[in-house]
Amino acid sequence: MEDVSPMRFDYHALPSRVLFGAGRRRETPEVARQLGCTRPLIVSTPEQKDLAGAIASLFTGSPAQIFPEAAMHTPWDVTARALSLTQASAVDSLIAVGGGSAIGLAKALALRTGLPQIALPTTYAGSEVTPIIGETQDGEKRTRRTLDVLPEAVIYDVELTLTLPARLSATSGLNAMAHAVEALYSVDANPVTSIMAEQGIAALAAALPEILADPASRDARSRAQYGAWLCGTCLGSVGMALHHKVCHVLGGTFDLPHADTHAIMLAHVVAYQAGAAPHAMRRIARALGADDAWTGLHALAARLQVPQSLAEIGMPHEGIGRAAELVLQETYANPRTPDYESITLMLERAWHGAAPQPDSP
Known part of the structure; x- marks a missing residue:
């Protein structure tokens, strides 16, 4: 292990x-x-x-x-x-x-x-x-x-x-994947949930592009449903971290669509955590078949044609500072201690739809 x-x-x-x-x-x-x-x-x-x-x-x-x-x-x-x-x-x-x-x-x-x-x-x-x-x-x-x-x-x-539109299937699936990603670097991480998390990420990463290509595929949708169950079970078993805090703030404060917000923020938060959770980064990358966790997630989101920026889903630019302040209130346990400057920078990248970029924790 x-x-x-x-x-x-x-x-x-x-x-x-x-x-x-x-x-x-x-x-x-x-x-x-x-x-x-x-x-x-x-x-x-x-x-x-x-x-x-x-x-x-x-x-x-x-x-x-x-x-x-x-x-x-x-x-x-x-x-x-x-x-x-x-x-x-x-x-x-x-x-x-x-x-x-x-x-x-x-x-x-x-x-x-x-x-x-x-x-x-x-x-x-x-x-x-x-x-x-x-x-x-x-x-x-x-x-x-x-x-x-x-x-x-x-x-x-x-x-x-079967009637869930392909675009909503993609954002919903990335939302589920976020649960498993956070389980891998949660303070409560354990061998059982880590195995489930990696398998859940892999199942969704393989099934979601197939659903986009053929929304009527029962096989692909069944595998996505299986992956979502694994990912949700991980979230139910361990504590949440920065990604969920950010998405709860953005969704609750600015009424942004829940799944879209998760889909946009996932790669950015993973890049933010990169230096503080190297074991999790390796497992995420392995599940995605990618060189790096954050580039793999960003590439998958682009392939699934989901929204790429917070601006695209209605986030006001002037709200970034307020969002950063709220993220720092009642923070969840996280491998990297968040601060206002770095959270603001991450949200700026996400607002503009720039590529996720790790920096030194």
Whole structure:
């Protein structure tokens, strides 16, 4: 084990059930029944309302309710409306159908009601297998880690991902990859999650270009879903670091699209960490088949035709200083201690869409 010397680590497996395979969404009522539940509230975004309705139709014994108003970054006003419906109804469980927005809302409801959750992911975000919730209120996004928000069951049905546009598949996949990248240099890194992280990065790096070329490929999408599960499981098992802090600040403060922000920032933050986490850099590069971790990630993002700059997705240039200040507040454990000057420089590069560049920590 090249990255663990001396051999001393903690590993905590998370208590959740995973069902993986095409068509397994049809098992949702049985999975709910095994949890002692028959009357779910199904949450989705407005765009996924029809899919939520299809899942609701599987519950033939008793009616399932639908709340199709989930929104990016889990804003409190949406949660409050869903909470009112939950408290006024006789629902006994929560089912999230969709990506991070729907899953985040279900987590927010579970946190406040104690209801069990089932997640049916339609993207590669990975939050369905983490005990982490991020919520936005008054323009600030805050995260916390608690097993109270971990879904009891996750159903990975590749058929639910077939309509995910190729561009969103790419940004969602890079978002998932960021979880594994950070797991490799996390303060909680251990041999188990490091193996999963490297395999997850490799699976996504191979599958995402194939999805871009052929969005209907079930094989490629299944491998991407597998990689996303591995990457999300890594995030659920170890602590977050600078990349997630930066993306939470940018998304929550400037309302930037979540997956796009991760896709743009990933190579830049990896370059920022390069000198302080050489073992992680080697494993990332090996998973990508690249000479360097940051150049490999940058090349992959370009190949996937995702946005290349923060300016492109609506980040105001005058907000860079404010973002750097917020990144330095309540910082996450990180291999390199961040400072205002270096964070500002990194954000400037990302805003302009310049190539990522390591500097001395």
